[in-house]
Amino acid sequence: MNDVADFVPPMPTPAWRPPTAIGGLLRARRDVLSIFPADAYRRQVMSTRLPGRMILVANTPEVVRDVFVTKHAIYQRKSRFLEDALRPVIGGSSFIAWGDDWAAKRAAISPPIHPSGIAQFHPCYVQAAEETAGDFARADGSVDVAAAFATGITRVLLLSVFGPSVPREDAAIIAETFTAYQDAAEVVDLFGLMGLPDMLGWITRRRAGRLAAALRGRVARLLDEPGPGTPLLAALRASLSGDALLDEVVMFLLAGAEGAAITLTWTAMLAAMHPATADRMAAELPDAPPDYADLPGFAFTRAVIQESMRLYPPVAVFARQALKPDRIRRWDVREGDIVLAVPWLLHRHEQLWEAPHAFRPERFLGDAPRQRPRFAYLPFGIGPRICAGAAFGMAEVSVFAAILFRRFRFALAPGFTPRPNCRLALRPKGGMWLVVTRR
Numbered sequence: 001m002n003d004v005a006d007f008v009p010p011m012p013t014p015a016w017r018p019p020t021a022i023g024g025l026l027r028a029r030r031d032v033l034s035i036f037p038a039d040a041y042r043r044q045v046m047s048t049r050l051p052g053r054m055i056l057v058a059n060t061p062e063v064v065r066d067v068f069v070t071k072h073a074i075y076q077r078k079s080r081f082l083e084d085a086l087r088p089v090i091g092g093s094s095f096i097a098w099g100d101d102w103a104a105k106r107a108a109i110s111p112p113i114h115p116s117g118i119a120q121f122h123p124c125y126v127q128a129a130e131e132t133a134g135d136f137a138r139a140d141g142s143v144d145v146a147a148a149f150a151t152g153i154t155r156v157l158l159l160s161v162f163g164p165s166v167p168r169e170d171a172a173i174i175a176e177t178f179t180a181y182q183d184a185a186e187v188v189d190l191f192g193l194m195g196l197p198d199m200l201g202w203i204t205r206r207r208a209g210r211l212a213a214a215l216r217g218r219v220a221r222l223l224d225e226p227g228p229g230t231p232l233l234a235a236l237r238a239s240l241s242g243d244a245l246l247d248e249v250v251m252f253l254l255a256g257a258e259g260a261a262i263t264l265t266w267t268a269m270l271a272a273m274h275p276a277t278a279d280r281m282a283a284e285l286p287d288a289p290p291d292y293a294d295l296p297g298f299a300f301t302r303a304v305i306q307e308s309m310r311l312y313p314p315v316a317v318f319a320r321q322a323l324k325p326d327r328i329r330r331w332d333v334r335e336g337d338i339v340l341a342v343p344w345l346l347h348r349h350e351q352l353w354e355a356p357h358a359f360r361p362e363r364f365l366g367d368a369p370r371q372r373p374r375f376a377y378l379p380f381g382i383g384p385r386i387c388a389g390a391a392f393g394m395a396e397v398s399v400f401a402a403i404l405f406r407r408f409r410f411a412l413a414p415g416f417t418p419r420p421n422c423r424l425a426l427r428p429k430g431g432m433w434l435v436v437t438r439r
């Protein structure tokens, strides 16, 4: 019997009917999740036609595999719109590059974060998690754990790239600036999607541009500092220099921090709303900071993290723009059309998951994961463009979870209601305000 089967954590109420194409885009600018009607959790493929462009949602594991793996050559471009939203801050880095440019950059950044070498970063995970624990212990009243984890995980990345001499305050400044950037950036370019020049975006672009310049300037100063650096930075310097190096380092700090900090944020909310789960995690975790070799032993905590990434996938929508005409089932795709995979929907699809909106960490224990189709669960993406830092990300989240869920209890702050909001990533709107107390 499943003791948490009846706990359904916060989600937006699905619209009772699909929005019009333009109405949907207007709403998607504020929150992509707001556009999905109830039947989106049942459908296999959905399409919307805009003047001059089709948007197709691949909503079944077979079509997702077809588009993102088999036809990578056609659908490898993440879309001009995502590129425009991120370029001011991460330049032309591997995250948004495509073609030969992407292949060369991906080859440069992957070896230093290869799963076989992740243990070397363990001291960075522990140091940053201990610092966050210190902040929690000193906190008086409620804490925005979304901001605290964003700072803590950015600190991991700064320590991993620049070493122990990097100032701690840089982590908070970089994390806050990127949060402000996401609030300002135009994530759904309504006019661009219809092939028109953007008539409204210039105000937000100016503010976003200023934030991006401040963030890049700060990282450029760290790169200019003399010092031994780290093996990770040395490996990047061996194949990259100038703006290309700055682009990849900024991308590392942001892509490396965003997914992990968001995962910890939603996991803390689940622990707050379901104390029995929090107690069961605490019972399997050690009093002292774990060694790297201990991490595989925390099976229940890992299952909670995986279930948290199912219910709240940090990257809730993957967009691709067709480089050539194609056919997907009965749909003719033209060059420039957009195909989406939406982990938010796939992870809650009624044909793939029992009680899809319920919180059940047991789905990830023992043999259960092997019973599901491979492409039903995509927290780290899929195909050749799968997350380059998945092993790094899982390890940093596990170390933070081991230290913080052992030492602290979390509860929703009085009067606070968590609200998932998807713009560039799936963050809680207005933060995640929790009361944190020692166990």
Ligand code: HEM
Residues within 6 Å of the ligand: 078, 094, 095, 096, 106, 109, 113, 252, 255, 256, 257, 258, 259, 260, 263, 314, 315, 317, 318, 319, 378, 379, 380, 381, 382, 384, 385, 386, 387, 388, 389, 390, 392, 393, 394, 397
């Ligand atoms: C829990 C933590 C993380 C999550 C949930 C996550 C999730 C993702 C997802 C879903 C994608 C694919 C996006 C798409 O296809 O449109 C991605 C790409 C990427 N991630 Fe992560 N990520 C995490 C941690 C990290 C870390 C720690 C790093 C680096 C240190 C990293 C570096 C990257 C890079 C470079 C890409 C682009 C890969 C490419 O396009 O070739 N990520 N991540």
